[in-house]
Amino acid sequence: MDTDDLSREAYDGILIQAERLTHDLTLHYGVLSGDCKNEAEYLKKAEKMTREIMKADDWEIDDLFWGNPPEKEKLESICRKILKNIEQVRSIPFEKRKFDF
Template structure:
């Protein structure tokens, strides 16, 4: 799937939040979409990616950010916000799926 296929909530909650910190972080979430067949799979994989990035070592971050990693505290703050946004997105999806 392409990022254009994501709902507004998912796009802004994940990609939009990532872009506030770093285009390279946004790129990681954008590339992820091509490995997914639907939005729910994207959300699940984005959550896994976010948790892996929180645990990443500095040498891993150096590679992920093409030799220019952001400040670790700023990165973790952004990743925490993305996780919060993912929870909100999941709640929106639950409401949509339970509506008649």
């Protein structure tokens, strides 16, 4: 699937939130959508990736951001917000989510 297939709630809650920190983080969440069949799978994988980022060592974070890592506190704050947003999206029945297409 493509990020265009995500509901507005999922797109805003994950990709737009990631962009507030750095475009590099947004790219990782965007690429992740290509490995998913639907939004439910995307939310599951985005949650897993976010939790892995939060547990990553400094060198892994450095690699993830191609040698230009954000401040650790800001990254953790954004990750917590993304996890909260994922839960909020899941609480909305699929048929009530808004889609651009």
